Amino acid sequence: MRARCIIGVFALLTGACGGPIETLSEAEPAPDAEFPAGIDRATPWPVTAFPALPLIATDAPAARVELGRLLFFDPILSIDRETACATCHSERWGMGDGLPRSVGHGAGLRAGPGRRGPNTLRRNAPALYNLVFRESLLWDGGSRTLEEQALIPLLSDDEMSVDPATLVEELAKIPEYSGLFSHAFPEDPRVSVENLAGALAAYQRTFISNRSTYDGYVEGRPQLMSVDEVEGMFRFADLGCHECHTPPLFESEIFANRNVPEVDGVEDRGREEQTGLVEDRGKFRAVTLRNLMSNGPYFHNGSVTNKEDAIRHELTQSGMLFDDEDVRLITLFIDKTLRDERLEAVRPAAVPSGLPLPIDPPGSR
Ligand code: HEC
Numbered sequence: 001m002r003a004r005c006i007i008g009v010f011a012l013l014t015g016a017c018g019g020p021i022e023t024l025s026e027a028e029p030a031p032d033a034e035f036p037a038g039i040d041r042a043t044p045w046p047v048t049a050f051p052a053l054p055l056i057a058t059d060a061p062a063a064r065v066e067l068g069r070l071l072f073f074d075p076i077l078s079i080d081r082e083t084a085c086a087t088c089h090s091e092r093w094g095m096g097d098g099l100p101r102s103v104g105h106g107a108g109l110r111a112g113p114g115r116r117g118p119n120t121l122r123r124n125a126p127a128l129y130n131l132v133f134r135e136s137l138l139w140d141g142g143s144r145t146l147e148e149q150a151l152i153p154l155l156s157d158d159e160m161s162v163d164p165a166t167l168v169e170e171l172a173k174i175p176e177y178s179g180l181f182s183h184a185f186p187e188d189p190r191v192s193v194e195n196l197a198g199a200l201a202a203y204q205r206t207f208i209s210n211r212s213t214y215d216g217y218v219e220g221r222p223q224l225m226s227v228d229e230v231e232g233m234f235r236f237a238d239l240g241c242h243e244c245h246t247p248p249l250f251e252s253e254i255f256a257n258r259n260v261p262e263v264d265g266v267e268d269r270g271r272e273e274q275t276g277l278v279e280d281r282g283k284f285r286a287v288t289l290r291n292l293m294s295n296g297p298y299f300h301n302g303s304v305t306n307k308e309d310a311i312r313h314e315l316t317q318s319g320m321l322f323d324d325e326d327v328r329l330i331t332l333f334i335d336k337t338l339r340d341e342r343l344e345a346v347r348p349a350a351v352p353s354g355l356p357l358p359i360d361p362p363g364s365r
Pocket residue numbers: 072077083084085086087088089102103104105121123124125126127128131136137138139140146149150153154158159160200204
């Protein structure tokens with residue numbers, strides 16, 4: 001058995017593994033063992049609780065979140081009046097769209113993997129979980145706040161392609177929306193571009209993934225994870241995955257070039273497009289592995305369809321030796337224990353514009 005650094009109650013007591021223990025740093029290191037008696041939660045890294053939600057999330061008025069929800073599902077936000085944010089970020093596809101690369105306006109109401117149209121984007125739609133904790137958004141870190149980001153798909157020629165100022169005028173003519181905006185923003189009760197972005201941002205800050213088996217395990221319920229899942233977690237750490245996909249969020253602001261397969265006809269310089277630095281070419285953000293199972297195909301260009309293949313690719317990039325059993329166990333750990341089954345977005349039955357909602361194929365989830 002390889003030498004391991006076990007963190008848990010025992011390590012917290014002994015100060016093993018260089019964890020954040022200040023007072024006990026003189027203590028003996030932990031012995032090499034799987035689950036020493038009395039340890040109820042062993043992890044290969046210091047246990048860090050899921051971060052508390054910041055005030056910006058907890059203080060958002062319910063009316064603002066609800067307005068954001070209706071806007072998120074309303075295709076009035078697009079030039080063809082058929083494309084909503086939810087077309088590409090659907091609760092039926094883990095807040096992505098099940099496509100390798102998203103398809104913008106001009107493709108009809110149909111969403112999900114069958115969507116085809118003239119505006120195929122160059123990137124895969126990310127799952128929108130735990131955005132409230134992020135320092136940068138987008139695969140290349142090109143946006144810093146959810147308010148700023150919300151305008152990008154609206155303005156993009158190949159996504160929704162609307163002028164936000166004209167859109168706001170249109171929304172103001174719909175009595176239900178003007179009423180909702182004034183409740184959502186009592187201090188500035190206007191239908192404005194800022195408030196439109198603010199409502200979308202407030203809604204998206206409610207997408208939290210923190211109720212996985214892993215979360216229960218580190219909170220002190222070791223029986224939740226099987227022996228194989230625990231083994232997968234240790235191999236995940238042994239192979240260095242946690243250095244970029246860092247617990248408890250299993251992501252980080254690290255940008256790295258993982259040499260993912262290229263897609264014909266798609267040019268993407270990644271982080272270089274933001275920094276202008278040649279050494280950032282092909283670098284993308286270390287995205288979250290929480291809820292990975294529902295957000296395939298994988299990587300910034302959706303070039304890998306199968307989850308195990310994506311994980312195998314990442315193992316290859318580690319430069320370390322690994323075998324099929326590593327792939328199996330790490331897949332199991334990510335797939336089964338980082339999964340939070342709650343449906344964050346609840347699709348409204350109707351939206352204030354009266355337009356039909358995007359259609360995801362029945363039984364698609
Ligand atoms: C045509 C499909 C499409 C539509 C419509 C769309 N998005 Fe996206 N979204 C994407 C893609 C693709 C990306 C990744 C783009 C990139 O990284 O350059 C993305 C990225 C994002 C991100 C950043 C996520 C992250 O993890 O960094 C947020 C937030 C987001 N979209 C919200 C929205 C909102 C709000 C709307 C509606 C106003 C919207 N999207 C409409 C496809 C879409």
